[in-house]
Amino acid sequence: MTNASGDPESTARPAPAVYLDTASSEPLHPAARETLLAALDAGYADPRRLHGPARSARLLLDNAREVVAECLGVRADEVTFTSSGTDAVHRGLLGLRLGRARQGTAVVHSAVEHSAVLRATAWVPGEHAAVGVDRHGRVSPGDLADAAARPGVAVAAVQSANHEVGTLQPIAELAEALGEVPLFMDACAGAGRQPLPDGWAAAAASAHKWGGPAGVGLLLVRKGARWRNPFPGDDRIDERSSGFENVPAALAAAAALRAVTTTAREVAQRQAELIDLVRTRVAALPDVEVVGHPTQRLPHLVTFSCLYVDGEALVHALDRRGFAVASGSACTASTLAPSHVLAAMGALTHGNVRLSLTREAARADVEAFLDVLPEVVTDLRAEVGL
Known part of the structure; x- marks a missing residue:
């Protein structure tokens, strides 16, 4: 369509005046925007190569990993950048499950997990179990422990905070109740807003939830956790990643995370x-x-x-x-x-x-x-x- 002057008319609706849906995606933080634009000129090369531009990209990626680790209270070698929070959830949960293949194949999870967990669980064989919650959406440590005590359970999955109603789960208590069964934690809803709780073996986060660019996820795997790559391998150094990291976006995600955790x-x-x-x-x-x-x-x-x-x-x-x-x-x-x-x-x-x-x-x-x-x-x- 064209207007009276012959120019094409836009069919896009104007943006709503008041945006009240940051649980879906937070607007890009100014720190992320500034960093992303600067990093586009320096972070385009493959950080696995040996030439100068690649070494520059590698320094940027390592810096982003260090910043994320500092902000979240983990080790830098426990941080892997993925293509999304969903990808991180799949890799984290299924990797812990595969790491415990000798113990079993089943996953127990709360009944209020995000679909990324539910779909990952449905994708693999096993007698999986959903553990009920109270009227506020919290799972009982005793109920989770009872479900995990069944023969053949490999891993438990509980989110740190619910994406839909915001309820926080007692992660440290749940992890203690689980004993030797490792806990996977979907931290996408709360990472960057509140400190990560203790007790998990692997966790996932998503940059666009705290004002970083979309298409950047975080897979966090604790040192010593029994994690194995559940998907086809890659020739990257970090077995927890797949493909070519988006170095500028990773750096922008780290910059936004530092900015939001500071305030x-x-x-x-x-x-x-x-x-x-x-x-x-x-x-x-x-x-x-x-x-x-x-x-x-x-x-x-x-x-x-x-x-x-x-x-x-x-x-x-x-x-x-x-x-x-x-x-x-x-x-x-x-x-x-x-x-x-x-x-x-x-x-x-x-x-x-x-x-x-x-x-x-x-x-x-x-x-x-x-x-x-x-x-x-x-x-x-x-x-x-x-």
């Missing part, structure tokens, strides 16, 4: 106060349930369910008002399938909204959302005769 406590306090406001105001609405743990949760995220309202309709109505939010399962939102997380918690699986704040989120924007929400919910209920 994490201050930002978390400010975000938690805003989320408390949302929880209080939303809970006062008729037939609306706030889900997730009231205190043991990520500071920037809240999910609530509205009875008699369709989640897709809620998203579109709020989008028209200038607010970008998520609905449906955190890992199947493109299909708006009912949330397996909310179902496992015994909560309403439809009519849910996940709101997650940016690091610069303003109180005025949150209050504007809260002012609009009751009218939107009322209008949608009226459309179905309620």
Whole structure:
């Protein structure tokens, strides 16, 4: 299509005025943008080669690994850059499983894990088991230990924080209860926002969740963990990686991680106060349930369910008002399938909204959302005769 002057018209919609979906992806941090642009000119070469440009790329990659290790409290040789958080989840979980092949093939996991864990588990043979959670989404150390004590269990998988409702899991207690069974931890939702808990053997994180570029994941494998590559091998030095690392993006991810961890406590306090406001105001609405743990949760995220309202309709109505939010399962939102997380918690699986704040989120924007929400919910209920 063209306009009156003959120029092509854009069919893209303008960006929403208030972005409230950072649990899906955080906007690129200025530190990441600056570093990425600078690194594009120096990090293009294959860091495995021996010539000058390759050595420069290798120095950049090593520097990125050192920065990530320092920010997350791990060793540099425990850090591997992958192509995504999903890739890191698959490699971490299945690698621990393969490392314990003599003990068994089964995976036990919480019922609220991300689809990356669920699909990886379904991909391999074994009598896998999902462990139930309480109404806040937390798994009991005793229940997990009982499931892991069955013959043939190789590994357990529990996320550090839930992607959808923000509930934190007692990782250190779970790891202690598991004994010799190693724990894989999906840390994608909370890495960079809170310190990593203790007790895990391998973990995964995703750079775009903390303001790094998309397409960069982190696989963390503790020194001494029994991990074996579950996929076809590569000729790279690090057996935990595959293919050519995106060196500029890895460096940008590290720069963003350093920036956000430096201010994490201050930002978390400010975000938690805003989320408390949302929880209080939303809970006062008729037939609306706030889900997730009231205190043991990520500071920037809240999910609530509205009875008699369709989640897709809620998203579109709020989008028209200038607010970008998520609905449906955190890992199947493109299909708006009912949330397996909310179902496992015994909560309403439809009519849910996940709101997650940016690091610069303003109180005025949150209050504007809260002012609009009751009218939107009322209008949608009226459309179905309620």
